[in-house]
Amino acid sequence: xxxxxxxxxxxxxxxxxxxxxxxxxxxxxxxxxxxxxxxxxxxxxxxxxxxxxxxxxxxxxxxxxxxxxxxxxxxxxxxxxxxxxxxxxxxxxxxxxxxxxxxxxxxxxxxxxxxxxxxxxxxxxxxxxxxxxxxxxxxxxxxxxxxxxxxxxxxxxxxxxxxxxxxxxxxxxxxxxx
Numbered sequence: 505x506x507x508x509x510x511x512x513x514x515x516x517x518x519x520x521x522x523x524x525x526x527x528x529x530x531x532x533x534x535x536x537x538x539x540x541x542x543x544x545x546x547x548x549x550x551x552x553x554x555x556x557x558x559x560x561x562x563x564x565x566x567x568x569x570x571x572x573x574x575x576x577x578x579x580x581x582x583x584x585x586x587x588x589x590x591x592x593x594x595x596x597x598x599x600x601x602x603x604x605x606x607x608x609x610x611x612x613x614x615x616x617x618x619x620x621x622x623x624x625x626x627x628x629x630x631x632x633x634x635x636x637x638x639x640x641x642x643x644x645x646x647x648x649x650x651x652x653x654x655x656x657x658x659x660x661x662x663x664x665x666x667x668x669x670x671x672x673x674x675x676x677x678x679x680x681x682x
Contacts, residue, residue: 575627618661
Protein backbone atom coordinates (compact mmCIF):
# COMPACT_ATOMS: atom_id res chain seq x y z
CA UNK A 505 0.00 0.00 0.00
CA UNK A 506 3.02 2.30 -0.03
CA UNK A 507 2.73 3.03 -3.77
CA UNK A 508 0.19 5.73 -4.51
CA UNK A 509 -1.00 5.54 -8.15
CA UNK A 510 -1.42 8.49 -10.49
CA UNK A 511 -4.51 10.60 -9.81
CA UNK A 512 -5.66 10.36 -13.41
CA UNK A 513 -5.97 6.57 -13.68
CA UNK A 514 -9.66 5.89 -14.49
CA UNK A 515 -11.40 3.57 -12.04
CA UNK A 516 -8.59 3.72 -9.48
CA UNK A 517 -10.22 4.09 -6.05
CA UNK A 518 -7.02 5.47 -4.53
CA UNK A 519 -6.96 8.07 -7.30
CA UNK A 520 -10.44 9.04 -6.19
CA UNK A 521 -9.16 9.05 -2.59
CA UNK A 522 -6.53 11.60 -3.65
CA UNK A 523 -8.99 13.83 -5.46
CA UNK A 524 -11.45 13.85 -2.57
CA UNK A 525 -8.81 14.60 0.06
CA UNK A 526 -7.41 17.38 -2.16
CA UNK A 527 -10.84 18.94 -2.63
CA UNK A 528 -11.72 18.78 1.06
CA UNK A 529 -8.30 19.97 2.18
CA UNK A 530 -8.87 23.06 0.02
CA UNK A 531 -11.89 23.85 2.22
CA UNK A 532 -9.43 24.12 5.10
CA UNK A 533 -8.11 27.34 3.52
CA UNK A 534 -11.07 29.06 5.20
CA UNK A 535 -9.79 29.95 8.70
CA UNK A 536 -13.11 29.00 10.33
CA UNK A 537 -13.09 25.56 8.69
CA UNK A 538 -9.41 25.07 9.54
CA UNK A 539 -10.05 26.05 13.15
CA UNK A 540 -12.91 23.60 13.46
CA UNK A 541 -10.87 20.79 11.89
CA UNK A 542 -7.95 21.49 14.23
CA UNK A 543 -10.21 21.60 17.30
CA UNK A 544 -11.90 18.33 16.39
CA UNK A 545 -8.55 16.69 15.69
CA UNK A 546 -7.19 17.73 19.09
CA UNK A 547 -10.37 16.68 20.90
CA UNK A 548 -10.43 13.29 19.19
CA UNK A 549 -6.78 12.42 19.77
CA UNK A 550 -6.54 9.04 21.49
CA UNK A 551 -10.37 9.00 21.68
CA UNK A 552 -10.21 11.63 24.45
CA UNK A 553 -13.48 13.41 23.57
CA UNK A 554 -15.42 10.15 23.36
CA UNK A 555 -13.98 8.69 26.54
CA UNK A 556 -14.73 11.94 28.37
CA UNK A 557 -18.31 11.77 27.06
CA UNK A 558 -18.67 8.23 28.39
CA UNK A 559 -17.28 9.23 31.77
CA UNK A 560 -19.57 12.27 31.87
CA UNK A 561 -22.53 10.05 31.03
CA UNK A 562 -21.54 7.71 33.85
CA UNK A 563 -21.24 10.64 36.25
CA UNK A 564 -24.64 12.18 35.50
CA UNK A 565 -26.67 9.03 34.79
CA UNK A 566 -26.11 7.00 37.92
CA UNK A 567 -28.83 4.51 37.05
CA UNK A 568 -26.93 3.50 33.91
CA UNK A 569 -23.39 4.19 35.10
CA UNK A 570 -22.21 0.71 34.17
CA UNK A 571 -23.71 0.96 30.70
CA UNK A 572 -21.90 4.25 30.05
CA UNK A 573 -18.63 2.77 31.26
CA UNK A 574 -19.08 -0.30 29.06
CA UNK A 575 -19.79 2.01 26.10
CA UNK A 576 -16.58 3.92 26.89
CA UNK A 577 -14.70 0.61 27.09
CA UNK A 578 -15.97 -0.40 23.64
CA UNK A 579 -15.00 3.01 22.30
CA UNK A 580 -11.50 2.58 23.71
CA UNK A 581 -11.40 -0.93 22.28
CA UNK A 582 -12.27 0.35 18.80
CA UNK A 583 -9.51 2.92 19.07
CA UNK A 584 -6.98 0.28 20.14
CA UNK A 585 -8.10 -2.09 17.38
CA UNK A 586 -7.62 0.61 14.73
CA UNK A 587 -4.16 1.35 16.10
CA UNK A 588 -3.29 -2.33 15.78
CA UNK A 589 -4.56 -2.50 12.21
CA UNK A 590 -2.45 0.58 11.35
CA UNK A 591 0.67 -1.26 12.47
CA UNK A 592 -0.14 -4.14 10.13
CA UNK A 593 -1.27 -2.15 7.06
CA UNK A 594 1.24 0.73 7.42
CA UNK A 595 -0.37 2.92 4.77
CA UNK A 596 1.33 6.32 4.67
CA UNK A 597 -0.69 9.46 5.24
CA UNK A 598 -1.53 11.67 2.26
CA UNK A 599 1.69 13.31 1.10
CA UNK A 600 0.18 15.37 -1.71
CA UNK A 601 -1.50 17.92 0.61
CA UNK A 602 -0.16 20.05 3.45
CA UNK A 603 -1.74 18.80 6.69
CA UNK A 604 -3.47 21.24 9.03
CA UNK A 605 -2.51 19.24 12.13
CA UNK A 606 0.29 17.09 13.43
CA UNK A 607 -0.50 13.43 13.91
CA UNK A 608 0.45 10.97 16.62
CA UNK A 609 1.69 8.51 14.01
CA UNK A 610 2.60 8.31 10.37
CA UNK A 611 0.18 5.58 9.31
CA UNK A 612 -3.29 6.42 8.07
CA UNK A 613 -5.31 3.21 7.56
CA UNK A 614 -7.72 3.00 9.28
CA UNK A 615 -8.49 6.35 10.90
CA UNK A 616 -8.46 5.91 14.67
CA UNK A 617 -10.36 9.18 15.06
CA UNK A 618 -13.12 7.74 12.87
CA UNK A 619 -13.06 4.39 14.69
CA UNK A 620 -13.53 5.94 18.11
CA UNK A 621 -16.09 8.48 16.82
CA UNK A 622 -18.25 5.81 15.19
CA UNK A 623 -17.93 3.51 18.18
CA UNK A 624 -19.06 6.33 20.47
CA UNK A 625 -21.96 7.21 18.15
CA UNK A 626 -23.21 3.62 18.20
CA UNK A 627 -22.43 2.89 21.86
CA UNK A 628 -23.81 6.12 23.29
CA UNK A 629 -26.65 6.09 20.77
CA UNK A 630 -27.66 2.78 22.35
CA UNK A 631 -28.10 4.82 25.53
CA UNK A 632 -30.12 7.55 23.80
CA UNK A 633 -27.31 10.09 23.29
CA UNK A 634 -28.20 10.73 19.66
CA UNK A 635 -26.45 14.12 19.58
CA UNK A 636 -23.16 12.22 19.41
CA UNK A 637 -23.92 11.12 15.83
CA UNK A 638 -23.51 14.52 14.10
CA UNK A 639 -20.43 15.30 16.18
CA UNK A 640 -18.94 11.93 15.21
CA UNK A 641 -19.69 12.66 11.54
CA UNK A 642 -18.00 16.06 11.86
CA UNK A 643 -14.98 14.36 13.44
CA UNK A 644 -14.72 11.97 10.50
CA UNK A 645 -15.01 14.79 7.96
CA UNK A 646 -12.44 16.89 9.82
CA UNK A 647 -9.76 14.25 9.19
CA UNK A 648 -10.18 14.80 5.45
CA UNK A 649 -10.28 18.58 5.73
CA UNK A 650 -7.12 18.40 7.87
CA UNK A 651 -5.48 16.42 5.05
CA UNK A 652 -4.30 13.58 7.28
CA UNK A 653 -6.48 10.75 5.97
CA UNK A 654 -7.88 9.40 2.75
CA UNK A 655 -11.65 8.82 2.56
CA UNK A 656 -11.05 5.06 2.55
CA UNK A 657 -9.12 5.41 5.84
CA UNK A 658 -12.06 7.22 7.41
CA UNK A 659 -14.63 4.79 6.00
CA UNK A 660 -12.67 1.78 7.25
CA UNK A 661 -12.15 3.36 10.67
CA UNK A 662 -15.84 4.24 10.98
CA UNK A 663 -16.84 0.72 9.94
CA UNK A 664 -14.45 -0.82 12.46
CA UNK A 665 -15.71 1.43 15.24
CA UNK A 666 -19.39 0.93 14.46
CA UNK A 667 -18.94 -2.83 14.22
CA UNK A 668 -17.06 -2.96 17.52
CA UNK A 669 -19.81 -1.05 19.33
CA UNK A 670 -22.61 -2.93 17.57
CA UNK A 671 -21.14 -6.27 18.56
CA UNK A 672 -21.05 -5.06 22.16
CA UNK A 673 -24.54 -3.50 22.20
CA UNK A 674 -26.04 -6.18 24.45
CA UNK A 675 -23.08 -5.88 26.77
CA UNK A 676 -23.58 -2.10 26.96
CA UNK A 677 -27.18 -2.61 28.07
CA UNK A 678 -26.02 -5.01 30.77
CA UNK A 679 -26.63 -8.33 29.02
CA UNK A 680 -24.19 -10.98 27.96
CA UNK A 681 -21.39 -10.21 25.51
CA UNK A 682 -22.25 -9.80 21.82
